[in-house]
Amino acid sequence: MEFLAIFLQTVVSEGTGLAALGAGVAAVGAGIGVGRIGGSALESIARQPESSGEIRANMIVAAALVEGVALFAIIICLLVVLK
Amino acid sequence: MALNLKLTEKQPLTLTNRLKLTLVFVLFTLLSANSFAHTDSISHESSHEKTTTDTSAAQDHNDHTEATHEDHKPKFDAGEMIIHHISDAHEIHFFTLNEGKENEKHASIYLPVIIKNESGFHVFNASHFYHNKKDITVNGKHMHYYEHDGFIMFEEKIYEAGDTHPVFFDSEGKITNASVLDLSPTKSVVGMFITILLLVLLFGSAARKYKSNPNKAPSGLQGFLEPLVLFLRDEVIIPAMGPKHATRFMPFLLTTFFFIWFANILGMIPFIGGFNIMGTLGVTIVLATIVFIKTTLNGKAYYWTHIFWPHGVPLPIKFILVPIEIISIFMKPLVLMIRLTANMTAGHIIFMALTALIFIFGQQSAVAGYSIGIGSAAFMVFMYFIELLVAFLQAYVFTLLAASYFGSALEEPHH
Numbered sequence: 001m002e003f004l005a006i007f008l009q010t011v012v013s014e015g016t017g018l019a020a021l022g023a024g025v026a027a028v029g030a031g032i033g034v035g036r037i038g039g040s041a042l043e044s045i046a047r048q049p050e051s052s053g054e055i056r057a058n059m060i061v062a063a064a065l066v067e068g069v070a071l072f073a074i075i076i077c078l079l080v081v082l083k
Numbered sequence: 084m085a086l087n088l089k090l091t092e093k094q095p096l097t098l099t100n101r102l103k104l105t106l107v108f109v110l111f112t113l114l115s116a117n118s119f120a121h122t123d124s125i126s127h128e129s130s131h132e133k134t135t136t137d138t139s140a141a142q143d144h145n146d147h148t149e150a151t152h153e154d155h156k157p158k159f160d161a162g163e164m165i166i167h168h169i170s171d172a173h174e175i176h177f178f179t180l181n182e183g184k185e186n187e188k189h190a191s192i193y194l195p196v197i198i199k200n201e202s203g204f205h206v207f208n209a210s211h212f213y214h215n216k217k218d219i220t221v222n223g224k225h226m227h228y229y230e231h232d233g234f235i236m237f238e239e240k241i242y243e244a245g246d247t248h249p250v251f252f253d254s255e256g257k258i259t260n261a262s263v264l265d266l267s268p269t270k271s272v273v274g275m276f277i278t279i280l281l282l283v284l285l286f287g288s289a290a291r292k293y294k295s296n297p298n299k300a301p302s303g304l305q306g307f308l309e310p311l312v313l314f315l316r317d318e319v320i321i322p323a324m325g326p327k328h329a330t331r332f333m334p335f336l337l338t339t340f341f342f343i344w345f346a347n348i349l350g351m352i353p354f355i356g357g358f359n360i361m362g363t364l365g366v367t368i369v370l371a372t373i374v375f376i377k378t379t380l381n382g383k384a385y386y387w388t389h390i391f392w393p394h395g396v397p398l399p400i401k402f403i404l405v406p407i408e409i410i411s412i413f414m415k416p417l418v419l420m421i422r423l424t425a426n427m428t429a430g431h432i433i434f435m436a437l438t439a440l441i442f443i444f445g446q447q448s449a450v451a452g453y454s455i456g457i458g459s460a461a462f463m464v465f466m467y468f469i470e471l472l473v474a475f476l477q478a479y480v481f482t483l484l485a486a487s488y489f490g491s492a493l494e495e496p497h498h
């Protein structure tokens with residue numbers, strides 16, 4: 001109980017540890033998102049190989065959008081660490 | 084090659100003449116830039132201010148022990164180096180000779196500083212700041228700031244110098260000086276002008292070729308630009324807003340795409356000062372604001388009813404949906420801005436972190452530094468390829484989303 005109180009107090013007052021954790025969770029989110037995009041793109045190419053060019057273009061666009069959200073979280077964590 | 088540019092008779096602006104003019108301009112710029120690049124030594128004998136705040140009074144004995152380490156090169160701070168290289172600055176810093184030693188020389192182009200406070204405008208060369216470095220210890224951390232003529236610059240932000248002490252820090256180590264309105268052309272502004280010049284030269288020459296001979300097959304520069312422009316028009320803009328409105332928005336969207344792309348590429352060229360144009364929030368917020376203004380001004384009745392009173396939605400859900408839609412009017416350009424800035428900054432941080440890794444290991448031993456350097460450099464080359472793709476991709480995604488927002492604002496009800 002003591003330990004939990006000290007731990008929480010340290011972590012909340014100096015947020016760098018939590019921010020690093022947040023960055024890690026954001027990376028997990030990006031990994032899951034882009035992984036799903038890549039997976040469904042590969043499945044669709046397997047189903048219809050002649051449309052692989054279109055699918056590739058759309059996959060890259062969707063990956064950029066998902067990465068944007070993950071990078072939003074990274075920016076917040078960076079701001080916490082640096083300010 | 085004689086510079087045959089007689090100004091008396093009307094010369095047709097052929098490609099060779101334009102190339103000659105461009106060459107003259109570039110040479111002139113380089114020569115004059117060289118004259119602005121000072122290689123002066125930073126005066127380390129300027130006063131080392133040992134101002135400590137109340138909270139660090141207990142660490143006075145630390146300062147005494149630290150005073151003996153004043154002449155040694157400070158321990159390499161990776162975080163500070165990374166932040167310094169991705170931020171905007173009032174100088175374009177090329178390299179430093181004899182770093183940490185007495186005859187330290189910086190080779191940079193110092194940009195003018197234009198400040199406005201209550202007493203009016205102040206304009207001076209940033210070299211006055213950068214040659215007047217003062218050290219200070221706040222809460223046990225060594226920091227430095229620059230001072231000149233009643234102003235101080237701390238972490239590349241300009242504040243007014245205090246009356247008694249130049250800098251004031253509160254208990255958390257945050258600076259509490261009065262801030263001023265900083266209108267100076269910083270490194271990102273210079274980078275933007277370089278990008279603009281590149282755009283004007285490239286597209287101007289291609290457009291002139293098209294104008295003078297419309298039915299000729301494209302050649303040279305046109306062969307590079309035409310597929311890109313046509314790709315954007317046919318695959319991005321027309322699917323987003325239909326052929327009727329496309330011509331109205333194409334200039335802005337094409338300019339945005341090429342401006343972002345070229346600015347990103349410029350930021351990746353090494354040894355020219357390290358530009359991070361799209362990584363400065365000040366630039367992307369302007370682009371996002373323009374997209375926001377254009378969608379708002381061009382919104383048709385269907386667009387607004389779609390947001391504030393969507394058709395065919397049950398009433399309880401309307402109470403949830405309408406606030407979300409109202410927030411998304413502002414969130415969409417905001418996310419555009421953050422996506423672009425974050426992607427570019429993240430790329431630069433990766434490069435800087437890999438470089439900092441070499442220096443961190445090099446502090447332990449030179450051999451460790453060199454061996455890490457080989458792996459780090461190889462990985463950096465690989466990351467450069469990815470960042471080239473990201474540079475193009477972020478420009479493409481920005482343009483795609485801007486076109487889609489314009490398209491949704493101009494949408495006709497389809498029934």
